[in-house]
Amino acid sequence: MLERFIGLLRFLAPGRWQRRRRLLSRLRYIGDVVARHGLGWAFTRIRLTRFLPAGWRRRFPARPQGDLATQEELGSRIRCILEELGPTFIKLGQQLSTRPDLLPIPVWRSLQELQDRVPPLPWEPMAEAFRQALGRRPEEVLAEIDPVPLASASLGQVYRARLRRPDGAGPGERVAVKIRRPGVVEEIETDLELLYWVAERAQAVLAPEFVDLREVAREFERFIHAELDYEREARTMEFFRRRLSGEGELHIPRVHWELTRPGVLVMEYVEGVKVNDLEGLDRLGLDRRNIARQGARLVLSMIFDHGLVHGDPHPGNILVEPGGTIALLDFGLAGHLRPEVVRELSRILTGVIRRDPEQVIRALLGLGIARAELDRKALADDLEEIISRHWGQELADISFTMLLGETLEIAYRHHLRLPRELILLIKALGALEGVGRQLDPEFNAFEMAAPFARRLLLREATVGLVGRVVEETREVAGTLSGWPEKLDQILDQLAGGRLTVRFEHRGLEETERVAAEVGRRMNAAILAAALLIAAGTGLEAWRGPARTLAVAGAQIPLTWIWLILLAAAIGLGIYSLRPVRVHLRSSRGAAGGREKNE
Known part of the structure; x- marks a missing residue:
């Protein structure tokens, strides 16, 4: 109650009259749009109607009306409201579309269809925005510009233009110019202030058990500020260009930094x-x-081989050039993926392909942030029911979007929060599947993704095995390295008359023999690690039909060489660890026997 009272005082504080009028005017506009779409009860529920004109009260009933029959209809109306309210709320819808833990799944699915398209502004105000951002008029740096935008979105517009040549001899390179809409920053800041205030009221009135609405508002503020910064998008483009420079079939536009x-x-x-x-x-x-297939390989390689994701892969952001090269545009939502997210997604996909529901369940639980009282058995039962329902289908008939969407619905039901990166991945894979089947009805997304997922898991397993071999070697070497010092201590005690033992020279011979043996095992372990790395690198490089290597006039398949490297590495690893352990146990046993006899 105190927090709500303080929030109200801040909102109505003297000395902020202009700001207060602006916020109240915006709140009334939002209330009018919400009421026109039949969702005025939401304002009533969080007690916002007191800030609206008294004559409007009848438009804000206490509960949903009868024409709102399904959650699908609710989702459709929310989407229309967000599109009508403009830039801030369109981006809010995009942000919420990555948080299925906050919304009923039908509403979340409706937000996936949110369209970031608005009527374009005339060229004159956009030219002034260009001048204010760059400090130079467009005609000073551009020889030509088409005043009709190529694209118009909530935050900015894109134009086709030509640069001026340095020598002034006619137009130069063709470029695309993306200009932020004038006044959009101020509008968004006003809406953010209003959203924070509404989030505080809603948190106090509704007291949701599993979500902090104020934290949702803070997360959205970070998201939209990043979207407003075109320099940040340019840095992301350059990062993708460097990381994916080896993909010859992919084109990412070059940035003109100046x-x-x-x-x-x-x-x-x-x-x-x-x-x-x-x-x-x-x-x-x-x-x-x-x-x-070319587009699928590029997207899957980007995800599984490079750990990158394009968060807005709708067809308008994917172009095919005349030579067949695929170009990616709009990197406002693109970014780097945490390795554990890609790894667990790989386990989900391979679990589906192998018909292994337990693997899917473990991967999902490994990704999610669960509340303390999560009923793991109930979650496992629900997931297994979904996975089992698809077992009778052919892989070509299983939809990425359907299967993962049903999985997200289960996560929502159990209040399991999944990372935002996973939702972006699901959107990317869903777009891949949709476009792939539109181009080729026989396109099979699971078959395309399987080799990438398996290769990633095998690569991680290889690196893990190398790490375990090295760690075991260090452990044994560390244990044995302390023997000479301990032996010196024993000898010092013996020389000072503080220790009486029966000393036999053959014990030193045994120690020397073990030390020499351990040295050989350490060398073998290092060689095994090197061979494993070579084998893993060879497997990563090998794709397609088997290639051969000419040796002394004979053509030897590379697969044979890879198998030989792997077998040699495994053999050396066993040699470096197992014999030493058996020998040490045997030595301790022999020593115990001699002690008993004496």
């Missing part, structure tokens, strides 16, 4: 057609089936 600021991004212009433009692909003479 013309890029937080409010303006100038990049290389990409000529091509949208990946789902079937007629356009046919005009270019490109094979749709090949494009589907």
